[in-house]
Amino acid sequence: MAGAAPIFDEMNLADGAVRPAYETLARWLKTIPTDLLATRSREAEALFRRIGITFAVYGDAASTERLIPFDVIPRVLTNDEWVRLSKGLTQRTRAINAFLGDVYSKREILRAGLVPEDLVYRNPAFRPEMNQQPVPHGIYVMIAGIDIVRVDADTFYVLEDNARTPSGVSYMLENREVMIRLFPELFSQHRVAPVENYTDDLLATMKSVAPRSASSDPTCVLLTPGLFNSAYYEHTFLADKLGVELVEGRDLFVKADVVYMRTTEGPKRVDVIYRRLDDDFLDPLVFRPDSALGVPGIMSAYHAGNVTLANAVGTGVADDKAVYSYMPEIVKFYLGEEPILKNVPTWRCREADELKYVLDNLPELVVKEVHGSGGYGMLIGPKATAAEIELFRHKLAKDPSNFIAQPTLALSTCPTLVEEGVAPRHVDLRPFVLTGRDKVRIVPGGLTRVALKEGSLVVNSSQGGGTKDTWVLDS
Amino acid sequence: MLSRTADNLFWLARYVERAEYLARIIEASTRLANLPSAYAGTSNEWESAVATAGCAHLFYQAHEKATRETVIDFLAFSPDNPSSIRSCFEIARTNARSVRTALTVEMWDAINAAWLELSKYRASGLNQDEHLANFLSFVKETGLRFDGSAYRTMLRSDGYWFSRLGVMIERADNTARILDVKYHVLLPGAEQVGGSLDYFQWSAILRAVSALTAYHWVYKESLKPWLVADLLILNDQMPRSLAACYESIVRNLDSLSLAYGRQGPAQRAARATRTRLENARIDDIFQSGLHEFVSDFITENNRLGAAITQQYLT
Numbered sequence: 193m194a195g196a197a198p199i200f201d202e203m204n205l206a207d208g209a210v211r212p213a214y215e216t217l218a219r220w221l222k223t224i225p226t227d228l229l230a231t232r233s234r235e236a237e238a239l240f241r242r243i244g245i246t247f248a249v250y251g252d253a254a255s256t257e258r259l260i261p262f263d264v265i266p267r268v269l270t271n272d273e274w275v276r277l278s279k280g281l282t283q284r285t286r287a288i289n290a291f292l293g294d295v296y297s298k299r300e301i302l303r304a305g306l307v308p309e310d311l312v313y314r315n316p317a318f319r320p321e322m323n324q325q326p327v328p329h330g331i332y333v334m335i336a337g338i339d340i341v342r343v344d345a346d347t348f349y350v351l352e353d354n355a356r357t358p359s360g361v362s363y364m365l366e367n368r369e370v371m372i373r374l375f376p377e378l379f380s381q382h383r384v385a386p387v388e389n390y391t392d393d394l395l396a397t398m399k400s401v402a403p404r405s406a407s408s409d410p411t412c413v414l415l416t417p418g419l420f421n422s423a424y425y426e427h428t429f430l431a432d433k434l435g436v437e438l439v440e441g442r443d444l445f446v447k448a449d450v451v452y453m454r455t456t457e458g459p460k461r462v463d464v465i466y467r468r469l470d471d472d473f474l475d476p477l478v479f480r481p482d483s484a485l486g487v488p489g490i491m492s493a494y495h496a497g498n499v500t501l502a503n504a505v506g507t508g509v510a511d512d513k514a515v516y517s518y519m520p521e522i523v524k525f526y527l528g529e530e531p532i533l534k535n536v537p538t539w540r541c542r543e544a545d546e547l548k549y550v551l552d553n554l555p556e557l558v559v560k561e562v563h564g565s566g567g568y569g570m571l572i573g574p575k576a577t578a579a580e581i582e583l584f585r586h587k588l589a590k591d592p593s594n595f596i597a598q599p600t601l602a603l604s605t606c607p608t609l610v611e612e613g614v615a616p617r618h619v620d621l622r623p624f625v626l627t628g629r630d631k632v633r634i635v636p637g638g639l640t641r642v643a644l645k646e647g648s649l650v651v652n653s654s655q656g657g658g659t660k661d662t663w664v665l666d667s
Numbered sequence: 668m669l670s671r672t673a674d675n676l677f678w679l680a681r682y683v684e685r686a687e688y689l690a691r692i693i694e695a696s697t698r699l700a701n702l703p704s705a706y707a708g709t710s711n712e713w714e715s716a717v718a719t720a721g722c723a724h725l726f727y728q729a730h731e732k733a734t735r736e737t738v739i740d741f742l743a744f745s746p747d748n749p750s751s752i753r754s755c756f757e758i759a760r761t762n763a764r765s766v767r768t769a770l771t772v773e774m775w776d777a778i779n780a781a782w783l784e785l786s787k788y789r790a791s792g793l794n795q796d797e798h799l800a801n802f803l804s805f806v807k808e809t810g811l812r813f814d815g816s817a818y819r820t821m822l823r824s825d826g827y828w829f830s831r832l833g834v835m836i837e838r839a840d841n842t843a844r845i846l847d848v849k850y851h852v853l854l855p856g857a858e859q860v861g862g863s864l865d866y867f868q869w870s871a872i873l874r875a876v877s878a879l880t881a882y883h884w885v886y887k888e889s890l891k892p893w894l895v896a897d898l899l900i901l902n903d904q905m906p907r908s909l910a911a912c913y914e915s916i917v918r919n920l921d922s923l924s925l926a927y928g929r930q931g932p933a934q935r936a937a938r939a940t941r942t943r944l945e946n947a948r949i950d951d952i953f954q955s956g957l958h959e960f961v962s963d964f965i966t967e968n969n970r971l972g973a974a975i976t977q978q979y980l981t
């Protein structure tokens with residue numbers, strides 16, 4: 193692997209010139225005093241705090257509500273780049289849906305020997321309850337948040353397929369609103385593709401996957417674990433923009449395999465549930481019996497085909513990091529196409545020779561738990577202490593199949609306002625892909641996350657990452 | 668709408684209303700307590716503030732004596748008092764967070780800003796009159812801002828009606844409570860003729876429900892106890908009177924029954940109480956006992972709250 197690949201700066205070329213997409217923005221950055229940027233940045237923070245965009249940090253008892261830092265300098269993508277990305281994203285989600293439909297029914301890909309059986313069957317996210325159970329319209333993942341990183345002018349890698357309950361879309365939407373408020377002049381100088389239609393697209397997607405027994409105007413709701421969930425703000429935000437009820441488990445009940453919500457006018461039938469509640473908590477009769485967040489009997493209504501869950505139950509088997517490494521094969525197998533978006537080269541520690549390579553090269557690699565998320569439980573070799581590396585060597589030897597390893601990627605950087613002024617910081621991108629019965633919808637851009645610490649590659653909000661507005665420019 | 672949402676809206680409005688009432692009680696008590704005893708009598712105003720706030724039992728568990736310091740701390744800040752202004756704002760904000768979708772941005776902003784602002788005030792600082800005055804006007808302004816936001820921005824549908832019901836049930840309870848505690852100063856007494864000691868008590872009652880100016884406009888007379896009672900109980904022009912609260916309660920319940928196509932026990936109970944208020948005359952009320960009338964009303968009002976919960980909110 194190339195350890196010393198140059199870091200791709202999305203604004204500046206090596207010779208100090210500016211990439212065309214950033215020309216206007218770079219000029220603006222030169223004219224605007226840094227202290228004015230800092231003032232705007234504080235105004236943005238005040239706006240976010242006022243509207244109540246906070247997120248809870250697990251294990252941080254002192255401040256259960258925190259703001260995700262917002263960077264006022266937008267990230268720019270050209271239309272050409274976006275067209276390619278969105279084709280790749282569409283292809284990837286089609287493949288994920290085909291894969292899920294297959295592993296819960298005919299299992300052709302397993303029989304073809306392309307994906308090891310135990311990776312599916314022994315996967316904690318695999319739900320035997322979904323075996324041979326049709327889902328409405330055969331769609332499993334209606335909402336995907338696919339994490340993309342960029343390493344050079346032409347290469348975008350998929351870092352992670354989030355096919356369960358991806359979050360962050362409210363930041364994408366609110367970041368844009370705040371930018372338009374703070375920097376109206378930038379929006380008259382650029383033609384930025386809008387994102388505000390996301391929630392309309394989401395509602396259309398939800399309605400399109402309503403069960404056949406629903407009325408012609410299906411009732412959609414958003415199911416939240418409640419106030420104490422870290423993404424609660426986002427749930428309220430989305431329900432509000434969608435114009436659907438934000439329900440908790442206790443607001444729903446099941447009678448004769450039909451789901452109802454308790455309303456001031458009596459029970460009302462529910463057809464489509466955008467659930468932001470993990471599989472484990474959905475139905476205490478089927479999954480965790482101690483779950484007070486779920487709805488007893490909802491799985492039986494689901495199997496009876498009387499309600500659509502978005503996303504379907506058991507989608508986690510497709511976004512698992514071990515299955516991830518097979519995604520190129522999965523795309524080819526179901527679609528007969530070459531993958532448009534590449535995977536990050538990945539070593540599967542479950543395979544002996546790959547494990548050996550990983551153990552021999554730990555200081556250069558990133559090692560991740562297959563089922564982990566949110567940047568927890570990973571080793572970043574080049575940044576780790578000798579003791580941390582030894583700890584992982586031990587973990588790897590003990591349970592190799594629980595880990596994958598990837599090269600330390602030179603994530604691209606974008607200009608970012610930090611204490612010392614404007615400086616490059618590493619970014620990633622999470623576009624949101626909506627799959628309905630009729631079509632796939634993606635609003636241009638997505639959520640850009642930025643690692644605010646110099647040199648840091650961890651963009652997760654739970655670990656000090658921030659966000660930026662993401663612009664797709666009309667060419 | 669979801670029953671839980673309606674329940675949250677109802678209680679959110681109640682807690683904001685309660686906080687404002689507590690601020691007025693503290694304000695009126697401070698004024699009275701500052702008067703020379705030749706004007707205000709020798710009764711302990713802070714004791715009656717605790718009684719008026721309806722938390723005497725809890726208060727005396729925490730404090731031996733009702734003084735300015737203990738009462739203000741308990742009514743404004745104490746976390747041990749589930750109805751302190753702080754607790755009211757905290758519960759209100761929690762309710763608001765869990766019904767964000769049912770609130771307008773302006774309403775959320777009013778309640779969230781109040782919650783953020785609250786942390787600036789400390790009990791100890793309120794020993795200084797200026798800080799106390801700032802704090803109380805902040806609380807009252809929050810009430811106005813929340814109420815005004817609801818009035819100006821909410822869709823006129825069930826969410827709005829439940830929110831109004833919360834305000835009105837709470838408001839009726841508050842007005843009735845102050846009458847319940849202070850009824851004795853309104854009763855005709857021996858020394859009634861010629862400059863009563865109770866004069867400043869009457870004006871304090873009116874102040875506590877922001878009705879002092881209204882009194883003069885309505886009656887064009889100096890303060891008379893039976894007219895004070897008339898204003899607070901029967902005068903439907905006076906927004907905090909029991910009659911006006913029930914006008915509004917009946918109207919909002921009617922809107923609900925019209926929208927939902929059916930009515931129930933809550934509508935019938937509210938109408939019965941309103942009719943009683945409409946037909947009552949203040950002389951008769953004094954005749955048959957002001958205290959009995961008011962305590963019966965408090966019971967009925969509580970019952971109506973329970974009926975609304977039963978019918979819509981669970």
